[in-house]
Amino acid sequence: MTATHTPEQIASIVDRTKEFTLFEWGHQNITPLVVDHAKGVHVYAADGTRYIDFNSVAVSVNIGHGDTRVADAVAAQLAKIEFASPFWTTEVRAEVGEKVAQITPPGLKKSFFTLAGADANEAAIRTARLVTGRRKILVRRRGYHGATQGVLPMGGDPRRWAVEPGVGDIVRIPDPYHYRALGTATEEEFCRSVLADTEEIIRLEGPHTIAAVFVEPVTGSNGVIVPPQGWLRGLRALCDRYGILLICDEVMSGVGRTGRWFASDHEGVSPDIMTMAKGLTSSYVPLGAAVFSEAIGDALQDIEINAGLTYQSHPVGLAAARATLAIYESDGLIENSEKMGHYLRQGLHELAERHPSIGDVRGVGLFNTLELVHDRDTKVELFTLTGPNSAGQGELGAALKANGLLAGLRGPWLMACPPLCITTTEIDAAIEGLDAALEVADRYTSAAGAPPPPHATHTFPPALEALR
Template sequence: MTASTDTGVSQELLEAGRRAYELDREHVFHSWQAQGPFKPMTIVKTEGSYVWDGEGTRMIDLSSQLVNTNIGHQHPRVVAAIQEQAAQICTIAPQHVNTARSEAARLIAERTPGDLNHIFFTNGGADAVEHAVRMARLHTGRHKVLSAYRSYHGGTQLAVNITGDPRRFDSDYSSEGVVHFMPAYTYRSYFGSETPEQETERALRHLEDMMVLEGPKNIAAIILETVPGTAGIYAPPPGYLAGVRALADRYGIIYIADEVMAGFGRTGQWFAVENYDVTPDLLTFAKGVNSGYVPLGGVAISDAIFETFRDRAYQGGLTYSGHPLAAAAAVATIGAMTDEHMVENAERLGREIIGPRLQEFKAKHPSVGDVRGLGCFWAIELVKNRETREPMAAYGGSSPEMNQVVAAIKAAGVLPFNNFNRIHVVPALNIPDELLIQALDVVDRALTIADGFVTG
């Protein structure tokens, strides 16, 4: 398979893309990049599970961009909702009631587990995390926050300190009150575990030790990505999250579930915690809530924490909290996901297509050390040696070997999501079966290149 050039992309559009690239390189400061050597891809058109680059090449979007376009690109129902809302009320201050925000809050609260009945809207995931932690601190009167290594919680100051991957290193300050602990990660166990059951027992023992040694009376919250995303899509072993919930209850600590990436159908449930039958005290969301069409995030709040602020002002807010265009996009997105059974389809795609195919990759390719995931949320972990589990790229970086694999996938017309030594399979929840299979065929062939770097 080779990438295809779509004749529907006009020369005018391509020329506009070239001009955009020139202006980008002259004026745009990109996130997470050294600005000089960076050569960004230009995108001139999107539709469904396709994107078109600056040369008019059509590519299957296996990345869902930053794992947020859960309903694919340019869904007509959501585009129409944004247009209709813009014709009525483009923006209004957050102290005023507006129909779009009220309905979005109702729809989200209906789908969250337990008594997470109150919704505070933010502009995205990082500020959702910041506000969730602030709420927990004000509710408990405590300051410390426990967070796992190998996690990501956002790029703002507190959120990046809470983050447990190398992106926090340049901004890591102990004054933020964050304490990191080792996660339950079965493939690369920090506890020498040989079974998932051992990993659960040992990781929970470690976590309780951390709570005791840090002083429970000082700990406001523990925050966990239900299924860590950019850190590796390593789902928690059976019983781990239930154990976290029990420890939080034992010591009066607020349990915050970060569902910014894993929420809104990504794992085959509306929220990933539903896979583990636990209910957090606070739940952060963003990305899939409206497929990223307009920036939106938020915090779902339990009744108990809501009561703290019934007669006490919550000192926090944003000019664009529940922005009408974003909220209207959320209403339309949730409606489309419900009516088109996208959450159920995500579960089916993982069970029938992605999971079995990735297991075939593991059996076929010696470079594949591990495959894991659920729904439309999977990772392929590449190694140079299965016995030692030496990664194909070091933690916190890339490698020439990984670059070759990723380049081969792109050259064959698929836009992947890759991080460190992993290829993530994170398509839109409504990607057609045949398109998903076609994209996985491309990944399969590219893994042959990775096999060439295996040393044992």
């Protein structure tokens, strides 16, 4: 592919971007990739380089890039009516609301359409507290639910530090993270143990104080933690036993990503509230949704809902969703996610046989990760979430890019979450690129004689140094 911009033009774009805009999650001393266009699973940089989008950008471009059916639907809606008051309605609002009720688990019915996953999660929390009259929210220790002030403190990683304690009344429950469990328990034994610990937390916190248990059925950006079979069903049973709402955050795991419409479907679980975004429009335009059970919808008939947005139920976002949801079905993308997921994991397991840096391969559908370790026996992480990026992390990122992959590398987790339209040929090309790039990671393992990575340290405030 030939370049669409000269080196001087590319440099100008980078310079002006850095002068007038800010990047998220970190310092501003970066050199961003300048992209020009994308099609299918490929992204084309302004210098003409073609990459496989191995992370669906943000695990969100589920149908693939450049689908004109969505672009045409958005253009048609803009020509018809570009914006409507949240207190009005449109044909597209009725149609997408009805469609979401059809594809979500039984019992879910009423959608509150937002702009993203974070505000959908905020709407879910506020509504759960409103209808129960309780405050506490139980969350997974390594979960993540968005970046706004209301939901960032619920996350289980260092991104929450700057905003703690946030809205408060957050209680953490154990993760069903079998790879990092102590001992040699089977998955079934481990699942029972996690559920028992969770029940003890519920009893000690007081069920009468708990509004909801709020979980990602498969944790996303914090490691694609796929729970043992039975965990989500067990959590549903605990919520029923103690009169607590179950909220499933399917912002990343939902809308075909796991080879089902939603990750909850793998265990036949119906939550009381489900949230989604990302794949709802394949990120072509912003849209999220909090979907409530019919019982909660009935309760809200006589209670003023405690959520509102200028762009709630935006008709352009809904038009994109209507077109996108139709494409999942017409193109068989959910079935392809399941089939290609098996094929991809087979390739990832073969890589694990050759690369000592791969400690674990896990996933479901096209929602997968490689957990990179310094030592397979101790499971010491190769890269950490805290502190500055190590030299090895930067080298691996550069190697992935040099081998034609735009991949998500976050701490020890190398994500493998391509668009659902990917083919075996494209997966083979991605595996080849990973194979070459992982040689960099291998050099930082104990097998290569490298020392273990240092952990981040924190000093005492100066006023407390004398007390040490």
